[in-house]
Structures are given as structure tokens and as C-alpha cells.
Amino acid sequence: xxxxxxxxxxxxxxxxxxxxxxxxxxxxxxxxxxxxxxxxxxxxxxxxxxxxxxxxxxxxxxxxxxxxxxxxxxxxxxxxxxxxxxxxxxxxxxxxxxxxxxxxxxxxxxxxxxxxxxxxxxxxxxxxxxxxxxxxxxxxxxxxxxxxxxxxxxxxxxxxxxxxxxxxxxxxxxxxxxxxxxxxxxxxxxxxxxxxxxxxxxxxxxxxxxxxxxxxxxxxxxxxxxxxxxxxxxxxxxxxxxxxxxxxxxxxxxxxxxxxx
Amino acid sequence: xxxxxxxxxxxxxxxxxxxxxxxxxxxxxxxxxxxxxxxxxxxxxxxxxxxxxxxxxxxxxxxxxxxxxxxxxxxxxxxxxxxxxxxxxxxxxxxxxxxxxxxxxxxxxxxxxxxxxxxxxxxxxxxxxxxxxxxxxxxxxxxxxxxxxxxxxxxxxxxxxxxxxxxxxxxxxxxxxxxxxxxxxxxxxxxxxxxxxxxxxxxxxxxxxxxxxxxxxxxxxxxxxxxxxxxxxxxxxxxxxxxxxxxxxxxxxxxxxxxxxxxxxxxxxxxxxxxxxxxxxxxxxxxx
Numbered sequence: 001x002x003x004x005x006x007x008x009x010x011x012x013x014x015x016x017x018x019x020x021x022x023x024x025x026x027x028x029x030x031x032x033x034x035x036x037x038x039x040x041x042x043x044x045x046x047x048x049x050x051x052x053x054x055x056x057x058x059x060x061x062x063x064x065x066x067x068x069x070x071x072x073x074x075x076x077x078x079x080x081x082x083x084x085x086x087x088x089x090x091x092x093x094x095x096x097x098x099x100x101x102x103x104x105x106x107x108x109x110x111x112x113x114x115x116x117x118x119x120x121x122x123x124x125x126x127x128x129x130x131x132x133x134x135x136x137x138x139x140x141x142x143x144x145x146x147x148x149x150x151x152x153x154x155x156x157x158x159x160x161x162x163x164x165x166x167x168x169x170x171x172x173x174x175x176x177x178x179x180x181x182x183x184x185x186x187x188x189x190x191x192x193x194x195x196x197x198x199x200x201x202x203x204x205x206x207x208x209x210x211x212x213x214x215x216x217x218x219x220x221x222x223x224x225x226x227x228x229x230x231x232x233x234x235x236x237x238x239x240x241x242x243x244x245x246x247x248x249x250x251x252x253x254x255x256x257x258x259x260x261x
Numbered sequence: 262x263x264x265x266x267x268x269x270x271x272x273x274x275x276x277x278x279x280x281x282x283x284x285x286x287x288x289x290x291x292x293x294x295x296x297x298x299x300x301x302x303x304x305x306x307x308x309x310x311x312x313x314x315x316x317x318x319x320x321x322x323x324x325x326x327x328x329x330x331x332x333x334x335x336x337x338x339x340x341x342x343x344x345x346x347x348x349x350x351x352x353x354x355x356x357x358x359x360x361x362x363x364x365x366x367x368x369x370x371x372x373x374x375x376x377x378x379x380x381x382x383x384x385x386x387x388x389x390x391x392x393x394x395x396x397x398x399x400x401x402x403x404x405x406x407x408x409x410x411x412x413x414x415x416x417x418x419x420x421x422x423x424x425x426x427x428x429x430x431x432x433x434x435x436x437x438x439x440x441x442x443x444x445x446x447x448x449x450x451x452x453x454x455x456x457x458x459x460x461x462x463x464x465x466x467x468x469x470x471x472x473x474x475x476x477x478x479x480x481x482x483x484x485x486x487x488x489x490x491x492x493x494x495x496x497x498x499x500x501x502x503x504x505x506x507x508x509x510x511x512x513x514x515x516x517x518x519x520x521x522x523x524x525x526x527x528x529x530x531x532x533x534x535x536x537x538x539x540x541x542x543x544x545x546x547x548x549x
Contacts, residue, residue: 161354164324169420170344170371179370183358260357260400 048230053237056230066219070238073208073216076132077200080139085193088144092151093177102152109145117142117203121210130211135204142203143196150192154185187258194250201239266336267297268456269321269424274330275481276316290316292481293330298473300423303450303457305467307515308477309523314460315428317482321458322346322426334423344371347422351429355401355412362388362397364412368419387415390449407438414449424456431466440500443469447498464516468494469503474515479522486518 006013006021030050037047044052060066095102120141128134158181166176208217220235254261276291290313298304306314319325321332323342332339334346342348355364365388369380388394391411393404401409410430417425431439443466450457461467467474474488493511494502502508 159352159354161350161352162356164342164348165350165354165416167324167342168322168344168346168348168417168422168426169368172371175371179367180356184356186358258358260402 052230053233057234080136084144088147092148095152096155113145138207154188158184268300269298270333274327289481301454303472305471306460307467313482345423347417349427349430351432353409365415368416391415427459
């Protein structure tokens with residue numbers, strides 16, 4: 001088969017074809033949804049029309065000040081995420097640099113990593129109350145311990161020769177870390193940060209549903225009480241849009257700063 | 262340094278690697294090797310794959326420690342890696358996130374003996390020396406493997422080392438590129454006049470490049486024969502040298518010695534049943 005064909009196994013394709021396919025798939029999805037809802041295959045009470053969901057989102061934004069809840073959730077996510085990153089990057093790199101550090105930390109990190117975050121929520125609420133601190137704590141528990149191992153892995157994957165070159169060029173360990181290890185692992189680290197940020201959105205909704213009086217998760221949960229399906233779906237849609245936008249932003253950064261890839 | 266101190270002295274070096282897997286015997290890679298090198302001398306370590314020649318070179322570079330024996334560079338004991346002992350590896354180690362010129366400039370980054378302007382001047386001098394001026398602004402994954410190795414050599418030279426340690430630097434290249442770079446290395450060495458230890462298992466490469474060839478036995482490595490090439494192949498080395506009868510004779514002699522050693526290593530591997538243990542170059546798996 002022609003390698004330029006979009007059906008060729010691992011074939012090449014142009015950005016324009018990809019874009020057309022992506023937009024096409026999006027509209028096909030909307031069309032199927034509309035058909036199912038319109039013809040009553042699923043009652044509209046459970047599956048409202050796409051347009052109704054968009055309308056609900058608009059109403060929420062204009063009448064209910066939903067934008068404020070969005071802002072609160074975004075702030076919580078980024079606050080906890082940045083805290084997680086600021087701690088995970090140095091500790092992860094440190095673990096990869098010294099056997100002793102990883103020998104001490106890895107068992108603990110591995111253990112906590114396997115604790116299901118939803119199970120920790122009650123405990124974290126007892127400890128931190130239902131204020132902002134408990135939200136941050138939930139997100140932190142859900143991301144930090146995974147991230148620290150991912151970062152350590154990224155750092156370990158820096159070729160040993162790169163580090164030895166650093167030594168023979170007269171660099172000190174600190175300089176090797178800064179100028180070679182961090183720089184070399186940067187692209188894969190950014191990818192891992194992007195994935196981790198996605199998890200944050202999962203945990204923030206969990207946290208806000210369990211105990212909060214603001215935020216997207218709180219709105220979704222309170223709309224459910226009145227079986228306002230369009231509003232519930234609008235809330236979910238919002239999370240999806242924010243996720244997509246963030247992802248595109250990170251991709252843009254990737255293309256801009258890692259031209260050599 | 263007084264008259265009697267050799268530029269580089271390797272004195273009674275032995276090395277054993279502990280095997281990673283349980284039940285495997287430790288691997289004795291180097292057995293009591295001693296030699297002196299003069300400054301400006303290009304020494305080639307020739308030996309079968311996995312014989313420990315790379316490990317010996319890494320010990321000289323301070324990247325491995327000897328179990329017994331010592332290394333002295335200009336009379337000073339080697340205790341670890343530093344800027345005086347530059348390395349060039351077989352794998353491409355030029356940094357993909359930097360352009361050609363920035364890679365070479367990286368070699369000067371940790372120098373304290375020269376200032377910023379001079380560093381830039383040094384980087385450009387070595388860029389020219391390896392003939393990559395037109396490619397200065399290219400990222401290294403956009404240039405060929407041969408060029409990447411030239412970048413690596415230039416970067417190492419830019420750090421101003423006293424000795425250059427090269428671990429099969431042309432091993433991954435095609436025959437033509439390899440020949441070209443061998444010639445270029447001789448040219449560079451004529452200008453720079455640095456001591457070089459060049460590790461290879463390629464007989465022709467060894468004879469063409471070396472002032473002195475050290476032929477190593479199968480593991481554990483000992484020097485089985487030492488050849489001063491100028492005694493056999495007189496005159497200046499150039500591309501025609503490879504066609505000369507003297508070169509031909511020496512190459513055949515070296516090849517015959519090496520054949521015996523390769524035969525021996527195959528036998529010992531078959532006996533111990535440890536086909537892959539220790540891995541290529543001796544330092545590969547066990548070198549952590």
C-alpha cells in the first residue's frame with residue numbers, strides 16, 4: 001500500500017488530513033448523539049440534545065456565575081499540581097542520582113502510590129476539614145507519589161555517557177544535574193507533567209463532590225440532585241474543554257521549545 | 262614534572278567485576294597491566310571484544326576504579342574523572358538539544374582558566390578544525406553519524422584536556438566515513454599534539470593510527486605484544502600508507518596475533534557457558 005495513504009500501517013500523513021479527520025469524527029459523534037436523543041432511543045430526560053447542553057452551559061455562565069466555580073476549580077488544580085511538581089521534580093531527580101536516596105524513598109513512595117485516593121478522602125477531610133487545604137491534599141496525594149517515580153524514571157533514562165561526558169568536561173554533580181540531566185529529560189518530563197495534570201482533574205471532581213460548596217464538581221453534584229441532566233452534562237463538558245485546551249497549550253510549548261525532536 | 266616522570270604511568274592495574282546475577286563467578290577483566298605513555302603519543306589498545314581494554318581506558322579516565330594498581334597523569338595520581346582526561350564514546354554523545362556550535366561550546370563551559378570571549382574563540386577554532394563550519398547552526402540529529410563524532414571530538418578538545426580517551430569512536434560508522442575520520446584524527450593530532458588512548462578491535466585502524474599498539478589478550482586482559490609502529494612503517498602517515506608493503510606486513514602480523522586471542526576468548530566463553538556475561542567492551546553491563 002502507498003505509505004502516504006492514511007490506512008498504511010504506521011504510514012505518514014499530512015497535518016491537514018489529520019485535521020479533517022478529527023473534525024469529521026467530532027461532527028459524526030454529535031450527529032449520532034443528536035439522532036439517539038431526537039428519535040427517543042434514550043429519553044431526553046437522560047440524554048438531552050447537544051444543543052440543550054450548550055444552552056444549559058450558557059445559562060449557568062450568565063445566570064449562576066458558573067465562571068466563578070470554574071475559576072475556583074482551576075485554581076485548586078493548578079495550585080496542587082504546582083506544589084506536586086515543585087516537590088516531585090527535585091526529589092525524583094535526587095532519587096535517580098543517588099542509590100541511597102532511592103533505596104530509602106522508593107518503598108515508601110511505592111506503598112503510598114497504591115493507596116486508592118478516594119479511600120483517603122475521608123481521612124484527609126478529618127485532618128484538613130472541608131476547606132481548600134483538604135482539596136489540595138487530595139490532589140497532592142493523587143499525583144505526587146506517581147509523579148515522583150515518573151520523574152525518577154525520566155532522569156534514569158538519561159544516557160550514562162551524557163553524565164560521564166559531564167564529569168570529563170569538569171562539571172560538578174550539581175552542574176551535571178542542571179545542565180545535562182534536567183535538560184536531557186525535559187521533553188519526556190513535560191509529557192509526564194501533562195498526563196499528571198489530567199489526573200488532577202479527576203481528583204478535583206471527586207474531592208468537590210464529596211465535600212465542597214464551590215467548584216465544578218460541586219455544581220455537577222448539586223445539579224444531579226434536581227436531575228438537571230443538561231446542567232450535569234454541561235459541567236462535565238467544561239472539564240473536557242479545559243483539559244483539551246491545556247493539552248493543546250502544552251503541545252504548543254513542546255513544538256516551540258523542543259525543535260530538535 | 263622532572264625528567265624521569267612519564268606523562269602517563271599505568272602501574273600494576275587489576276580489575277574484577279562482581280557479577281550481577283547470583284551464582285555467576287566474578288569476572289576478572291584486567292590482570293596486572295603496566296605501561297608508560299609519553300605526551301603527544303597516540304596509543305592504540307587493540308584486543309578482542311569484551312577483553313577489558315575499554316575498562317582499562319575508563320580506569321585511566323577515572324570513570325572506573327582499579328582493584329589494584331594506580332594511574333599517574335603527569336605524576337599526579339588519578340582519583341576520578343575531570344577535565345584533564347577527555348572522553349569520546351562510540352555512541353553518539355553530542356547533546357540533541359544543542360546545535361553543533363553550542364555542543365562544542367559546551368566543552369568550554371566549566372573551564373575556569375579562560376574567559377567568555379576566549380571560550381567562544383576556542384569553540385570556533387575547534388569547529389573549524391573538525392571542518393563543520395557550515396553546519397554550526399544545525400541540531401546534531403540533523404547531521405550524519407560521522408559529523409556527530411566530529412562534534413564530540415571537538416567538544417572534548419575544547420575542554421582543553423591533557424589526554425584524549427577514545428572508546429571505539431568510529432565503530433558505528435560506515436567504512437568510507439571511518440577512513441576519512443581516521444585520517445582527520447591524525448591531522449588533528451598533528452596540530453594538537455595530545456596524548457591519545459584509542460580503543461579499537463579493528464586491526465587496520467590500529468596500525469594506521471597508532472604510534473604504539475598494545476595488543477591485549479582475551480579476558481583477563483594482559484598486554485601480549487607491544488609494537489612501535491614507526492619501527493615497521495616508516496614515514497609520515499597518509500592515505501597512501503595503507504597501500505604500502507610495510508603497512509601490509511605489519512597488519513598481517515597483528516592480525517595473526519589477534520586471531521589467536523579471539524580463538525582463546527571463544528574457547529573460554531564456551532567452557533564457562535557464560536556467553537554474554539560481561540557484555541561488549543567489558544564495561545557495559547557491570548560498569549555501574
